[in-house]
Amino acid sequence: MNAKLLLLTRLLVYGVLLLAALFFLAPLYVMLVTSFKDAEQIRAGNLVSLPQALNLEAWRLAWSSACTGVDCRGLQPYFLNSVTMVVPAVLISTAWGAVNGYVLSLWRFRGSEFLFGLLLFGVFMPFQVVLLPMSQVLGDLGLSSSVFGLVLVHSLAGMAGTTLFFRNYYSAIPRELVNAARLDGAGFWRIFWRIVLPMSTPILMVTLIWQFTNIWNDFLFGVAFSGADSQPITVGLNNLANTSSSVKNYNVDMAAAIIAGLPTMLVYVLAGQYFVKGLTAGAVKG
Structure with missing residues (x-):
């Protein structure tokens, strides 16, 4: 009985920790998959869908040529x-x-x-x-x-x-x-x-x-x-x-x-x- 109770307690703790991790990692996941999508995939409106292909164009623009006000040298x-x-x-x-x-x-x-x-x-x-x-x-x-x-x-x-x-x-x-x-x-x-x-x-x-x-x-x-x-x-x-x-x-x-x-x-x-x-x-x- 004690062994079953201990197992259930551990499963409950792991479940809560897993839910907490998913909750805090969800925004990072959305940011990451969105950064690899092109404009058409983003307009489709599905935030959590995986990109059809790894498109690095957004990363290139963000780093070297995106506009920050009147300056277009990226970050x-x-x-x-x-x-x-x-x-x-x-x-x-x-x-x-x-x-x-x-x-x-x-x-x-x-x-x-x-x-x-x-x-x-x-x-x-x-x-x-x-x-x-x-x-x-x-x-x-x-x-x-x-x-x-x-x-x-x-x-x-x-x-x-x-x-x-x-x-x-x-x-x-x-x-x-x-x-x-x-x-x-x-x-x-x-x-x-x-x-x-x-x-x-x-x-x-x-x-x-x-x-x-x-x-x-x-x-x-x-x-x-x-x-x-x-x-x-x-x-x-x-x-x-x-x-x-x-x-x-x-x-x-x-x-x-x-x-x-x-x-x-x-x-x-x-x-x-x-x-x-x-x-x-x-x-x-x-």
């Missing part, structure tokens, strides 16, 4: 802008958070807890409230409407979150390790590079994936602080979808949306297990 320049912005912003904000977390957990000083509390405001504060002061700062620095300006904005915006991740993770490291290293003559940076950083792989993976996803998918800062030649992929996708034409090319729009979301999907497919392991390690340590 390629926006994609390159996002890559140029995301890579340094992720590395800077992660490194900055690691050092901050190291200081606030293992090199505490008078007022460090108060400073950490102030940093937490950056985690919960809506980004809309910093648009005007940040715009003024970028103007004073001569970085308005540039990719470098976006790198600075995202580095500053992500600093609070990365500091929180690393500070909580490093708080579980025994202080005896740091004290023993200091007695052996190791200084601030030597302890960080030789002892703390080698123990940081789980939280590093979590932070890198988290920051990459947030920065790549950001639209608010991209539309507020970028110029015509520095707009990221999210702004380009919005411009493409809102560009008026005599006939709406849904296959091009779907292909463009998949191109815009492909890097984050690949990150989670290829490194998702490290993200889960890092979160689990942090939960056990904290």
